[in-house]
Amino acid sequence: MVNVALPKGRLGDNVYELFAKAGYRCPEIENPGRRLTFENPEAGIRYFWVKPSDVAIYVEKGAADIGVAGKDILLEYSPDVYELLDVGLGKCRMAVAAPKDFRDDPKKTLRVATKFPKIAKKYYSSVGRDIDIIKLNGSIELAPILGLSDVIVDIVETGATLRQNNLEVYETLFDISARLIANKASSRFKRDEITKIKTSLKEAGKL
Ligand code: PRP
Numbered sequence: 001m002v003n004v005a006l007p008k009g010r011l012g013d014n015v016y017e018l019f020a021k022a023g024y025r026c027p028e029i030e031n032p033g034r035r036l037t038f039e040n041p042e043a044g045i046r047y048f049w050v051k052p053s054d055v056a057i058y059v060e061k062g063a064a065d066i067g068v069a070g071k072d073i074l075l076e077y078s079p080d081v082y083e084l085l086d087v088g089l090g091k092c093r094m095a096v097a098a099p100k101d102f103r104d105d106p107k108k109t110l111r112v113a114t115k116f117p118k119i120a121k122k123y124y125s126s127v128g129r130d131i132d133i134i135k136l137n138g139s140i141e142l143a144p145i146l147g148l149s150d151v152i153v154d155i156v157e158t159g160a161t162l163r164q165n166n167l168e169v170y171e172t173l174f175d176i177s178a179r180l181i182a183n184k185a186s187s188r189f190k191r192d193e194i195t196k197i198k199t200s201l202k203e204a205g206k207l
Contacts, residue, residue: 002045002186002193005059005067007052011090011178015068016047018087022204024197044193056081056181065186066194071176072155076116081181084198088207090178092157094119096171099144102151111150113143120153123173141165 004019006012016029024045029038032049039046050058050067056079058064070090074083094116104110106129113134114120124131134149141161143149151170162168180201182194201207 001039001041002066002190002197003064004045004047005050005055005064006047007055007068007070007178008049009052011052011070012049012068014089015087015178018089018201018205019045019047019197022197022200024200045197053077059181059183062183062185064183065190066180066182066197068178069181070178071174072116072119074179074181076118078118079181080184082184082187083179084182084194085180085201085207087178087180087201088205090176092155092176094153094173094176095156095169096123096151096153096173097141097144097156097162097167098151098170100166100168102144102170104150111148112153113140113149113151114153115140116153119173123153141167 006015024043026038026040026045026047029047037046037048052070053073055067055069056073056077059067059081060079068087072094110129110131111134112120112131113136115136117133117135120133134143136143140152140154143152144167145165156162156169180198187194
């Protein structure tokens, strides 16, 4: 049995559809109720829904053999896992965003609100800019509106959240998509099963 950590939410729904198309359908998951684990013994697969930012932890620790996590999470937490495949879902970008009239004043320390402190620090250190990080866990766009920060470092997908809050992209840092990741020990002990899943996903998603 291969244990798969799926990111709860819209990305996870799309990832499950890809697994289903690849031959790993699990009827139980289509009518979940409040359950969190679902298995299809014939297909040799067990799924569980976890918070998207926790997928990498489950996989790193071996609670899941494989999982699907955004490149943003992999860059922020640097989990000790193998990255097997870009599944081509969850496409978005990491960006610095700010109010439309924002002008950076290099004499002042820049206040940066973000869920991704490591990514933000790395970027600003690469351009030699002094910053203060304000670590938030969600609704990051509020920070500059309320004067808590000057800019944000966050994910932009459609740009609707920025637009509706009078913010705009100031600088794009990198593109993001979801990746199939694997636990290192599982990659040895369940090599054939994991390779088969990876190959089937590639075919199903034309990746
Ligand atoms: C993410 C991100 C932005 C939004 C971007 O938030 O932090 O707020 O999506 O998407 P858009 O460009 O399509 O508007 P998420 O939905 O994960 O919620 P959060 O506020 O809890 O971070």
